[in-house]
Amino acid sequence: MTRRLTGLVLMVVAMTLSAGAQKRYDMTAQEAVAFARKNNLQVKNALIDIQVQEQTNREVTAAAYPQINGNVGLNYFPNLATQRFPNFIAAGTYGVLEKEGVVNGSGTPITMPSEFGFINAQFGTKFNNNIGISLQQLLFDGQVFVGLQARSTAIDWARKAAEVTEEGIITNVYKAYYLLSASKNQLNILDANIATVDKFLSDTRKMYEQGFSEKLDISRLEVQVSNLRTERHKVLNTIENGYLSLKFLMGMPLNDTLVLTESITEEDVRRTAVDATNYNFTDRKEYQYAELGKRLNEYNIRRYKLTRIPTVSLNGNYNYIRQANNFGFGGPWNPSSLIGLSINVPIFDGFARSARIQKATLELNKTMNEMDLLKLNIDMEVRTAVNNYNNALATLDNQKRNMDLAQQVYDQTRLKFQNGIGSNTETTSAQNDLLTAQNNYILALYDAIRAKIDFLQATGKLQ
Numbered sequence: 062m063t064r065r066l067t068g069l070v071l072m073v074v075a076m077t078l079s080a081g082a083q084k085r086y087d088m089t090a091q092e093a094v095a096f097a098r099k100n101n102l103q104v105k106n107a108l109i110d111i112q113v114q115e116q117t118n119r120e121v122t123a124a125a126y127p128q129i130n131g132n133v134g135l136n137y138f139p140n141l142a143t144q145r146f147p148n149f150i151a152a153g154t155y156g157v158l159e160k161e162g163v164v165n166g167s168g169t170p171i172t173m174p175s176e177f178g179f180i181n182a183q184f185g186t187k188f189n190n191n192i193g194i195s196l197q198q199l200l201f202d203g204q205v206f207v208g209l210q211a212r213s214t215a216i217d218w219a220r221k222a223a224e225v226t227e228e229g230i231i232t233n234v235y236k237a238y239y240l241l242s243a244s245k246n247q248l249n250i251l252d253a254n255i256a257t258v259d260k261f262l263s264d265t266r267k268m269y270e271q272g273f274s275e276k277l278d279i280s281r282l283e284v285q286v287s288n289l290r291t292e293r294h295k296v297l298n299t300i301e302n303g304y305l306s307l308k309f310l311m312g313m314p315l316n317d318t319l320v321l322t323e324s325i326t327e328e329d330v331r332r333t334a335v336d337a338t339n340y341n342f343t344d345r346k347e348y349q350y351a352e353l354g355k356r357l358n359e360y361n362i363r364r365y366k367l368t369r370i371p372t373v374s375l376n377g378n379y380n381y382i383r384q385a386n387n388f389g390f391g392g393p394w395n396p397s398s399l400i401g402l403s404i405n406v407p408i409f410d411g412f413a414r415s416a417r418i419q420k421a422t423l424e425l426n427k428t429m430n431e432m433d434l435l436k437l438n439i440d441m442e443v444r445t446a447v448n449n450y451n452n453a454l455a456t457l458d459n460q461k462r463n464m465d466l467a468q469q470v471y472d473q474t475r476l477k478f479q480n481g482i483g484s485n486t487e488t489t490s491a492q493n494d495l496l497t498a499q500n501n502y503i504l505a506l507y508d509a510i511r512a513k514i515d516f517l518q519a520t521g522k523l524q
Contacts, residue, residue, distance in 0.1 A: 083316050089323040090238045093311055097234045100312030104230055107223035114219035121208040128197040132380075135190050137388070141183040148177040186384040193380030193397075200375055203367020211360040218353040224346045230310060232518050237307040239510045242325045244300050247503045251293045254496065258286050261475065265485075278485040285492060292496075327461075330509045331454060335516065337447040342436055344521025351432045358425040365417040371406045439519070446516040453505065453512040460498070460505040467491070467498035 088096065098104060158171045165171055199205060262282040268274035308315050342348045381394040407414070474491040477483030517523040 083318055084314075085318040085320065086313070087320045087322050090235060090242075093238050093307070093321075094231050094234050096313065097230050097311040098227060101227075101230050101310065102312055104223065104227050105312075107226040111216070111219045111223055114215055118212040118215060121205070121212060124199060124202070124205045125209060129194065130196075131194050133192045136188070138185065138187050138189075141185055141187065143181050143183050145179050145181050148180045150180070151177040187386045188384070188388055190383035190390060190394075191380050193378055195378035196376065198375040200373040201370075202372045202374075203370045204364045207360055207364040207367060211357060211364075214353060214356050214360065218350070218357060221346060221350040221353055225350050228346050228518070228523065232514060232523060234307065234310050235514050235523070236511055237303060237310060238321060238323075239325045239514070240507055241300060241303045241307060242321050242323060243503070243506050243510060244296065244303070245324065246506065247296055247500075248293070248300075250499045250503070251289060251296060254492075254499075255286065255289045255293065258282060258289060258492065261488075262286060264479065273481060274485075281485055281489055285489065289496075325510065327457065327506070327509075330457070330506070330513055333450075333513055333516065335447055335450055337444050340439075340443055340520040340522075342439055345435075345439055346521070348432070348435055348439065351428065351435055355425065355428050355432065358421065358428050361421040362418060362425060365414060365421055368414050368417075369407060371404050374403045374405075376401050376403060442519040443516075446512065446519040450509075450512040450516045453509040457502075457505040457509045460502040464495075464498040464502045467495040471495045 086096070152173075155171065155173045155177075159173050163171050262279065265274050265278050265282055269276065269279055304319060305315055308317070308319055311319075313319060343352075377398070377400040379396070379398045382397055383390070383392070383394045471488075471491040471494070474483055474488050478485060478488045514523065
């Protein structure tokens with residue numbers, strides 16, 4: 062009993078640890094994008110929409126297949142309906158007697174009376190049972206015919222909608238991934254600065270012990286180190302939040318560990334040919350989606366126009382019917398069958414068809430206007446992206462030069478201070494200028510990354 066209880070406890074503990082276990086993912090940018098394609102909930106819903114459209118297509122196809130139904134029925138008439146009709150039996154009888162010259166008991170020939178009255182009669186049985194099968198086959202219907210033609214376009218339309226959704230997610234995943242990757246540079250710079258100022262502080266303490274420096278110089282450097290460590294903590298917090306955002310975009314559980322294995326450099330940011338004229342509207346998934354929407358609108362117009370043509374259908378049924386005054390299923394059961402052809406010729410529908418055609422035509426015109434607007438928007442996005450990208454690269458170059466110059470100034474100022482010919486205030490000011498230049502460089506690198514991704518997305522080249 063004790064062994065069994067111990068085993069049960071160990072099993073529960075193992076299941077608990079397994080349920081709470083975290084997974085670790087080491088991913089490149091492409092692997093992060095592939096993960097998002099499979100796990101992002103918006104993308105999943107877009108893929109479900111494709112399956113919904115597939116089932117809608119099956120409904121359209123079903124209209125062209127035979128519709129077969131079985132039927133079983135039982136009718137009970139507690140009171141059969143009474144039919145009232147003229148007394149034709151008496152009229153016929155008197156007609157024969159009169160024609161044959163029959164006389165009554167008094168010897169007078171029988172003549173036709175002027176009124177015979179009515180007969181009340183009940184027809185049928187109290188119980189009617191039936192069992193059978195019916196078939197309907199649509200031979201021609203313009204709307205169904207067009208619906209069958211439009212099936213592949215409707216599926217392509219749903220798939221393209223999923224691709225548009227997917228592209229938006231991919232764009233944000235790339236931005237988040239590369240910004241986090243670039244943030245390593247910021248941490249490296251801060252760590253290098255902390256190490257430099259720590260070394261400077263240590264040297265200053267030694268100079269103070271020898272009487273070559275003041276206590277105030279040590280305090281200022283301690284403040285610098287504290288500020289740098291605070292800045293590093295803020296950057297780490299920003300990076301942690303960035304990881305949470307990236308995991309959310311990818312559809313990854315937030316408790317799992319994500320490690321970025323791909324870094325980005327200035328060379329990577331610059332490795333893109335920028336040409337404001339080298340692109341096609343059809344490269345953009347939004348435009349491809351709009352084109353498919355236009356084709357569906359054209360199918361809609363054709364569908365309504367074909368409602369002018371008659372519809373033809375074939376129908377038939379085969380039944381067994383039992384009629385009796387007692388409940389049950391015993392015979393006799395008599396067969397009944399029917400084969401029919403139905404042609405429905407539209408003549409006048411109150412101009413409803415014309416209204417539908419006009420409405421569908423207006424929807425098509427609206428879609429074409431939206432496509433023209435989309436073209437203008439793509440042109441604007443591409444030109445704006447090119448300008449932003451070129452400007453971001455120019456800014457990156459300037460900030461890189463400023464950072465290098467600030468580093469040189471700081472190194473020279475620190476060397477002067479160590480040699481006793483410079484002040485700590487001058488060194489602190491140079492240190493602050495270097496930090497500002499380094500932060501400006503990181504921000505310029507961030508902007509260049511975003512500008513490159515925006516350019517690739519605007520030209521439809523983001524993969």
